[in-house]
Amino acid sequence: MVRIACVDGDGIGPELMDSAREVLRAAAELDGLEIVFGSEPGGAGTYLETGEPLAPGALERFRDEYDAVLKGPVGLPEVRKPDGTEAGVLGGVLRNGLDTYANVRPVRLLPGVPGTAERIDYVLVRENTEGLYLSRGSGVRNERAASDQLLMTRVGVERVVRFAFETARERAGAPADGVRRVTCVDKSNVLRSFAFFRDVFDEVAAEYPDVEADHRYTDAAAHDLVADPGRFDVLVTENFVGDMLSDLGAATVGGLGTCPAANIGAGTAYFEPAHGSAPAIAGQDRANPTSQVLSAVLLLEHLGHSATAKRITAAVESAYADGAIRLDGGSPERGTEAAAAAVVDRL
Numbered sequence: 001m002v003r004i005a006c007v008d009g010d011g012i013g014p015e016l017m018d019s020a021r022e023v024l025r026a027a028a029e030l031d032g033l034e035i036v037f038g039s040e041p042g043g044a045g046t047y048l049e050t051g052e053p054l055a056p057g058a059l060e061r062f063r064d065e066y067d068a069v070l071k072g073p074v075g076l077p078e079v080r081k082p083d084g085t086e087a088g089v090l091g092g093v094l095r096n097g098l099d100t101y102a103n104v105r106p107v108r109l110l111p112g113v114p115g116t117a118e119r120i121d122y123v124l125v126r127e128n129t130e131g132l133y134l135s136r137g138s139g140v141r142n143e144r145a146a147s148d149q150l151l152m153t154r155v156g157v158e159r160v161v162r163f164a165f166e167t168a169r170e171r172a173g174a175p176a177d178g179v180r181r182v183t184c185v186d187k188s189n190v191l192r193s194f195a196f197f198r199d200v201f202d203e204v205a206a207e208y209p210d211v212e213a214d215h216r217y218t219d220a221a222a223h224d225l226v227a228d229p230g231r232f233d234v235l236v237t238e239n240f241v242g243d244m245l246s247d248l249g250a251a252t253v254g255g256l257g258t259c260p261a262a263n264i265g266a267g268t269a270y271f272e273p274a275h276g277s278a279p280a281i282a283g284q285d286r287a288n289p290t291s292q293v294l295s296a297v298l299l300l301e302h303l304g305h306s307a308t309a310k311r312i313t314a315a316v317e318s319a320y321a322d323g324a325i326r327l328d329g330g331s332p333e334r335g336t337e338a339a340a341a342a343v344v345d346r347l
């Protein structure tokens with residue numbers, strides 16, 4: 001039995017989550033897998049109603065009563081503090097509250113989708129609990145200046161780098177040349193914190209002689225992820241850099257609508273699209289549910305239900321190959337419900 005806590009989120013979140021639940025239910029039934037869905041409110045809407053982005057005790061319930069969390073996109077543009085930052089950000093509460101230190105963002109070109117290269121299949125591992133984001137809520141700002149502080153700790157860097165090497169060993173995909181590698185993305189030529197990140201990376205890399213240790217400065221990584229993405233296998237980087245590069249990677253494979261993410265911690269994990277809640281198109285049956293469905297696939301893989309995960313992945317790929325889900329400026333030519341039905345048909 002798999003117990004999944006569902007946080008539907010804001011904007012297009014509920015309709016994406018409906019699609020993901022529909023696909024999960026259908027696939028689980030075919031495989032004789034029992035899935036129980038629970039529901040927890042969360043996001044900017046919840047914050048507006050209650051002053052908190054999650055209900056009391058939700059983090060404990062996620063840890064103790066569920067196997068994993070499936071979350072829709074969250075955030076609303078009007079939910080801002082006077083300093084301009086987002087108020088009640090669920091991501092911060094979940095990532096730090098559950099200590100999900102690895103944000104895993106696979107970037108993979110689906111059949112029939114025009115990408116910037118013929119074959120794109122790599123995993124970006126974004127450090128998820130420190131780096132520049134640790135400054136969230138504690139930066140300073142006045143009329144004339146503002147500052148945020150970036151922090152890297154040995155424990156924080158070591159665990160995420162180790163996670164990246166383990167991912168390179170285990171993952172199914174491989175780069176075009178077949179060499180398993182982890183690329184450390186940093187700005188160690190300019191910033192001490194990133195030089196520290198690279199040194200810790202090199203120390204951990206020595207424990208994985210079977211995986212090639214590779215390095216790129218952040219700017220060169222941005223270039224190569226567009227110009228020569230086929231060489232990448234697993235990348236590991238700091239939180240803020242990872243935030244940018246995962247959107248950049250998404251743009252090379254047809255946009256954010258196909259990009260899932262896993263937030264993995266030692267005790268618990270949650271799964272969500274890599275994109276935002278797109279309130280402008282909410283409730284119009286226009287959002288592409290692929291990112292949410294593939295997030296559910298990551299959840300199943302994480303819990304060891306690889307046969308059901310593969311079944312859904314194959315169905316998504318076949319729906320793309322047949323042109324049943326087509327991207328049209330970031331939204332599918334066919335609607336959300338039709339896209340989910342196309343996947344269910346092909347399970």
Ligand code: IPM
Nearest residue numbers: 074075089091243274275276
């Ligand atoms: C992401 C998002 C979040 C982030 C936002 C919504 C706070 O962009 O998950 O990439 O910056 O981490």
Ligand code: MN
Nearest residue numbers: 243244247274
């Ligand atoms: Mn982002």
